[in-house]
Amino acid sequence: MLSAKTQYAIHALTFLGERFGKGPIPISQIAEHRQIPYKFLEAILLELRKSGVLGSKAGKNGGYYLLRPPEEVPVVDVIRQMEGPISLLPCVSKKFYESCRVCPHAEPGCIVREFFRQVRDSTLHAMEGRYLSELLDPHALKE
Amino acid sequence: MLSAKTQYAIHALTFLGERFGKGPIPISQIAEHRQIPYKFLEAILLELRKSGVLGSKAGKNGGYYLLRPPEEVPVVDVIRQMEGPISLLPCVSKKFYESCRVCPHAEPGCIVREFFRQVRDSTLHAMEGRYLSELLDPHALKE
DNA sequence: TTTAAATCCTATTAAATTGGTAGACTAAAT
DNA sequence: ATTTAGTCTACCAATTTAATAGGATTTAAA
Numbered sequence: 104m105l106s107a108k109t110q111y112a113i114h115a116l117t118f119l120g121e122r123f124g125k126g127p128i129p130i131s132q133i134a135e136h137r138q139i140p141y142k143f144l145e146a147i148l149l150e151l152r153k154s155g156v157l158g159s160k161a162g163k164n165g166g167y168y169l170l171r172p173p174e175e176v177p178v179v180d181v182i183r184q185m186e187g188p189i190s191l192l193p194c195v196s197k198k199f200y201e202s203c204r205v206c207p208h209a210e211p212g213c214i215v216r217e218f219f220r221q222v223r224d225s226t227l228h229a230m231e232g233r234y235l236s237e238l239l240d241p242h243a244l245k246e
Numbered sequence: 247m248l249s250a251k252t253q254y255a256i257h258a259l260t261f262l263g264e265r266f267g268k269g270p271i272p273i274s275q276i277a278e279h280r281q282i283p284y285k286f287l288e289a290i291l292l293e294l295r296k297s298g299v300l301g302s303k304a305g306k307n308g309g310y311y312l313l314r315p316p317e318e319v320p321v322v323d324v325i326r327q328m329e330g331p332i333s334l335l336p337c338v339s340k341k342f343y344e345s346c347r348v349c350p351h352a353e354p355g356c357i358v359r360e361f362f363r364q365v366r367d368s369t370l371h372a373m374e375g376r377y378l379s380e381l382l383d384p385h386a387l388k389e
Numbered sequence: 390t391t392t393a394a395a396t397c398c399t400a401t402t403a404a405a406t407t408g409g410t411a412g413a414c415t416a417a418a419t
Numbered sequence: 420a421t422t423t424a425g426t427c428t429a430c431c432a433a434t435t436t437a438a439t440a441g442g443a444t445t446t447a448a449a
Contacts (some may be wrong), residue, residue, distance in 0.1 A: 104335045107437065110348045129395065139348075143438050145270065149397070161396040162446025178361065182334075191248045205253045207384070215381050216255060222372045229299060229368035238358050240351070250408065272424065286409055292426070303424040305417025390449100397444065406435070415426070 109185040111139045112147050113238070116181060119157070120173035120235050121243035127159065127166030147185075154184050173236035182230070189230070190223040194217065197223075252328040254282045255290050256381070259324060263302070263316035263378050264386040270309030275380075290328075293306065297327045319378035322370070332373070333366040335359065340366075 109152045114137045122128055132147060136140045148167050151157045169176065183189065183198055193201035197226055206213065257280045273291060282388045291310050303315045312319065326332065326341055328342045336344035337359055349356065352358055 104331055104336065106435095110335070110346075114349070127395090131395090133359055140438060142440080145396080146398095146438090152396095158394065160446080161394095161444070163394045164447065165395045165445080167396090183265075188247055193247065204292070205250055206257070214383065215260070218376065218381060222369060225372035226365060226369045229365045231328070233361065240357065240360060249406090268423090274424090283409060285411080288425080289409090295425095302425060303417080304415070304423090306423045307418070308416080308424045389436085393447090393449080395444100395446075398442090402437100402439075404435100404437080407433085408431100409433100410431075411429085413424085413427090413429105416424080418423085419421085 105182070106184055107241070108143075109216050111137075111144060111177075112151060112181060112185045115139065115147060115170070116156070116176070116235055117238050117240065119167060120176070120239050123169050125171055127164065127168050129166040129183040130178060133164070151181075151184070156181065156184070158208065163189055171237075173239060176235035177231070178233045178235060178238065179227070181230060181235070189226055190219065192219045195223050197218040248325070248329055250285070251290060252325065253281075254287060255324060255328045256321075258282065258290060259294070259299070259312070259319070259378055260381050260383065262310060262312050263319070263382050266312050266315055270307065270311050274307070278333060294324075294327070298326070299324065308353050311344040316379035316382060317359060317377055320374070321376045321378060321381065322373040325373070325379070332369055333362065335362045338363040 110177050113165040115133050118133050118137055119128060130141060130145055133139065133148075133204065134144050148157060148159070152159050152167065156170065156176065157167050159165065179189070179194075188199040190196040190199075192201065192203060192215075194203040194206065194213075203216075210217065260278050261276050261280055262271060273284065274286055276282065276291075284292075291300060291302075295302050295310065299313065300310050301321065302308070302310050322332070331339040331342040333339040333342075335346060335349075335358075336342065337346040337349065337356075346359075349358065351358065379385050
């Protein structure tokens with residue numbers, strides 16, 4: 104299951120996506136509208152900025168904004184950024200590979216590994232090619 | 247990612263699967279061969295017995311054994327039993343449904359929910375119809 | 390140039406989860 | 420009776436998660 108942090112991140116990003124091109128949006132506005140604890144959200148947005156998803160502007164009239172249009176922000180990147188691996192085992196992860204502490208089998212030809220590689224492929228297939236724009240509320244004011 | 251507990255459970259079950267029909271196997275034997283801390287494994291096997299996957303026999307010549315042949319033990323059941331939901335959000339879980347604390351949208355028609363329902367479907371598709379028998383080491387002594 | 394509105398950043402904390410251990414008790418076989 | 424084995428409750432340490440505190444810094448505008 105996704106952590107609260109990742110879920111908050113997604114909702115903050117959709118909020119910013121719905122307001123793309125309207126300049127910086129302050130944390131307080133996102134926190135209020137999406138019911139996210141202010142300070143927790145602050146940490147999340149900082150992380151998303153450091154990982155290159157968001158830009159920010161300090162000072163009066165400052166806030167956060169998407170660096171690229173929602174059509175170009177892959178959902179899977181956001182999940183990986185906040186949550187870590189998509190895979191259920193470290194030994195089948197593409198982006199976070201580690202050998203299995205726990206597994207007694209030799210890796211090439213490990214049959215358990217093969218099963219979880221197929222699961223990962225299937226999960227990833229549903230995620231890849233999907234963008235933030237697809238998660239925006241169609242009823243959100245988009246003038 | 248799967249917890250160590252779930253990974254241990256899978257490896258213990260494959261061990262028992264490779265010895266199906268040979269009577270009860272004591273914890274100590276599984277723990278040694280699969281390099282799992284004895285007391286932790288004990289708790290795991292107890293849980294698998296209570297959930298109806300394993301049977302046990304106390305006393306001399308006792309131990310644990312699969313209640314049904316490995317061909318009839320769905321892998322997805324084991325994962326759910328040990329790890330909980332397959333879904334990434336509680337609001338799209340089939341077996342562990344809960345409403346989203348965190349989500350601001352109304353559930354029917356929530357577009358984020360729809361995305362994660364598709365992800366769950368895809369993951370589940372790769373898991374369902376797969377059985378413990380497919381995870382057994384083909385080189386394991388099967389006389 | 391002062392002030393207010395923002396982000397930046399480090400540290401801290403409380404609660405929950407995870408991984409693992411201890412030890413007394415019960416059951417069965419010889 | 421003894422030995423071998425599972426049962427069960429409780430406990431513990433480390434880590435992670437969720438959240439908070441508070442000062443420093445940046446910026447725009449009064």
